[in-house]
Amino acid sequence: MENDRTTTVPSRLRVGFVGAGFMAYVHSRAARAAGAAIAGIASSSPGSAARARDRLGVEQAYASAQDLIEDDMIDVIHVCTPNATHLALAEAALKAGKHVVCEKPLATNVQDATHLAELAAEAGTVATVPFVYRFHPMVREARERIASGQTGLISTIQGSYLQDWLLSRNDDNWRVDAGVGGPSRAFADIGSHLCDLLEFVTGDRITRVGALSRTLFSGRANHKDVQTEDLVAAVFATKNGAVGNLLVSQVAPGRKNRLMIEISGSESSVQFDQEAPETLWLGKRAGSQLLIRDPDALSPEAARLSVLPAGHPQGYQDAFNAFAADTYAAINGDHRDGLPTFRDGLRSAVLTESIIQSSKRAEWIDVPAVKELEGTHQ
Known part of the structure; x- marks a missing residue:
């Protein structure tokens, strides 16, 4: 077809x-x-x-x-x-x-x-x-519903990104080594995706964080002095007045790649789960519903990213393909909405550093804003 x-x-x-x-x-x-x-x-x-x-x-x-x-x-x-x-x-x-x-x-x-x-x-x-993950069609649908006001005034935001691939002391990887992977592991690796998605979907910015982190194993199979964290929990406030929480873990049994966000407003809630990317849960006081991906019933950006007909599941590789296609389109002069640039990578680094500081100091940290950069594509 x-x-x-x-x-x-x-x-x-x-x-x-x-x-x-x-x-x-x-x-x-x-x-x-x-x-x-x-x-x-x-x-x-x-x-x-x-x-x-x-x-x-x-x-x-x-x-x-x-x-x-x-x-x-x-x-x-x-x-x-x-x-x-x-x-x-x-x-x-x-x-x-x-x-x-x-x-x-x-x-x-x-x-x-x-x-x-x-x-x-x-x-x-x-x-x-x-x-x-910005390129899942149902993520774009959630973003459009919030931007258009259908969700109402946002009050609470919750998110989690859970994996289990480093559950055991014998599980190891280069990311464990701070000299290779950097001072943050779980948050820099997957928490960065979670926060990017929360800010992208809501159009809001995290401004204050209070975080706790834990390293379960001081040594692993090939690394004897592990300094990077296995999990992070945080509460946060946003520029527009919402409050939220997040949980990031690479030691959550049974969770392979469970990235979930739920945003609640005065009219409805929206929830997206990356392990079930064909649906969007719309929570209402009366008559909650599960919206299934159907290009004919979605907003324009969500429909654009729906490269397969309804009933033909799309997933992670399809989202990655769309990211690459939009990157190459931008190179050819066609700049499409939602393309994550190095400026977004910088924003992620700022959030990661704020989380690390908050956990180490056991105090709230104000998240610095990323300054505007001169240039066509940033």
Whole structure:
């Protein structure tokens, strides 16, 4: 069945990937679906890049990231490497005049994130961060209902992002290491998605936070002195007067990727659950309902992102594909609503640092505003 609401663009941009792990697979599928040429890949070694080239169907493996970045035939660089490397790689790509897609967190501290956001604004190239949960159609539907006033005056916001992949002491990953992943783990890794989604859907900003964090294991299989947190709980206030709470955990048994937000207003509540992304719960004092994704019954932006007919489930990869397509559309001069830029990556770094400070000091922290940046795309 044909669908004229496609997010795919006709571009044949030539894209290159730095990194050969899970996220490189996701990015490459999204780039291919968006019509790009999968032109190059670099990894931690030439051998790793060659193996990834064969697995992902990439045209060429490069001996180093710098060789890839400096190739004039490459239009867009996707940075899919450990967090601590993002600054140097994104900076090099921007200085080489490339468009950049950098995995989150954009950087491991506010200073570095600010530098990258300013550099991107000065360069005038498109620079995005894959806060891809924005691209679920039912997230856009929730956003439109709140923006149009259907939900009424927002009073409370709650959200959680729960996983269990680091539940055991024997579970380990490079993200556990603060030197590689940064000073925050659970919040920087998944709490960043949660807060981005809460602010994106409500159009509001978190202004004060009070947080608690816990590290359950001081040592794991390959890391003997773990400094990064396994979970974070926080209460917060927003610019428009709402109050809220959030819970982020990578040690919640049975929860694989449960990102949930619920926003309550004077007229109704809306709830989105990423593990059931085809529906939106609309809570009312009388007659609550479960709205099922149907392009013919959704707001324009939600319908645009509904690339499959009703009854044909869409999920995470579809959201990622839409993010890549909108990034490439922006490169071609078609700037679509809701595209997360490096400025959004900076906002995430500011929130992460505020959460860390609040937990360490055991006190409320005022969240600094992100200053306006000069530049076309930021």
